[in-house]
Amino acid sequence: MSRPVAVVTGSSSGIGAACALRFARGGFDVALNCSRDPKPAEYVAEQCRAAGAQTEIVVADISQDADCKRFAARVLERWGSARALVNNAGRTKFVGLRDFDGLSAQDFQDIYAVNTIGAFQMARAFAPLLVKEQGASIVNVSSIAAVMGLGSSIAYMCSKGALNTLTIALARALGPQIRVNGVGPGMIEGEWLKQGYGAERYEAMGAAWRNQAALSSTIPPEDVAETVFFLATGAPKTTGETLLVDAGFKIGKG
Numbered sequence: 001m002s003r004p005v006a007v008v009t010g011s012s013s014g015i016g017a018a019c020a021l022r023f024a025r026g027g028f029d030v031a032l033n034c035s036r037d038p039k040p041a042e043y044v045a046e047q048c049r050a051a052g053a054q055t056e057i058v059v060a061d062i063s064q065d066a067d068c069k070r071f072a073a074r075v076l077e078r079w080g081s082a083r084a085l086v087n088n089a090g091r092t093k094f095v096g097l098r099d100f101d102g103l104s105a106q107d108f109q110d111i112y113a114v115n116t117i118g119a120f121q122m123a124r125a126f127a128p129l130l131v132k133e134q135g136a137s138i139v140n141v142s143s144i145a146a147v148m149g150l151g152s153s154i155a156y157m158c159s160k161g162a163l164n165t166l167t168i169a170l171a172r173a174l175g176p177q178i179r180v181n182g183v184g185p186g187m188i189e190g191e192w193l194k195q196g197y198g199a200e201r202y203e204a205m206g207a208a209w210r211n212q213a214a215l216s217s218t219i220p221p222e223d224v225a226e227t228v229f230f231l232a233t234g235a236p237k238t239t240g241e242t243l244l245v246d247a248g249f250k251i252g253k254g
């Protein structure tokens, strides 16, 4: 019997790579994506194949509508349909909360182009493939930044807030055939924050995070992938929701 297909944007590292592998282990074939060097994605694809999946890597910049359409055409040609779309690719600029002059209008536009508009363009390109499948769904990878006003920059927080609204709007627009949900990860263990803040500050932030979070933990990408997989495959009556995966940082310790 043929396996359903999961499409995961930004799957050459971090949360996207963990999602690709989780779907492969969960019985899906996987279409992987990144916008630059496909080498890291090839390593992830190899792991997916070892888990029994067929894979395809599509190098595409999801901020470009033509790339999203080409990506969908490739998946249509190879598999004919898709069961899950994970809009994970994201970008930011690291600018302190009070450094207003550190952010230009162009910075906002560049960040929105991937985090918000890119997710919309991918949903639009893939909706015709998703609608062919029973139980199809989209999961948008947002951030705790959207609901707490913390994170790498104000432009990033706003782009993820807009993504949460997109999740609600798409859930209404694409129902009843396609469910649309989101996850809002907290502090993820990995290169995004380590490179953005530097190793020393990253360690200090991790300690502060564990001190505040109810579960006393930062979050490995695999734990976000688990929630993404659950929303995509195991939550048949949930749509339009964005679920925090923050180890209880928002609620804090008792």
Ligand SMILES: NC(=O)c1ccc[n+]([C@@H]2O[C@H](COP(=O)([O-])OP(=O)(O)OC[C@H]3O[C@@H](n4cnc5c(N)ncnc54)[C@H](OP(=O)(O)O)[C@@H]3O)[C@@H](O)[C@H]2O)c1
Residues within 6 Å of the ligand: 009, 010, 011, 012, 013, 014, 015, 016, 033, 034, 035, 036, 037, 060, 061, 062, 063, 088, 089, 090, 091, 114, 141, 142, 143, 144, 184, 185, 186, 187, 188, 189, 190, 191, 192, 193, 221
């Ligand atoms: N790290 C955190 O603490 C954290 C917390 C909350 C939410 N998030 C969100 O989680 C998602 C993944 O983050 P991560 O930490 O896993 O990041 P990561 O390890 O840096 O991975 C980012 C991925 O996105 C791809 N990408 C970036 N721009 C793209 C574009 N325009 N088109 C296609 N692919 C693109 C990258 O590949 P290329 O470099 O080849 O483009 C890479 O595969 C993002 O949406 C981020 O906002 C992260």
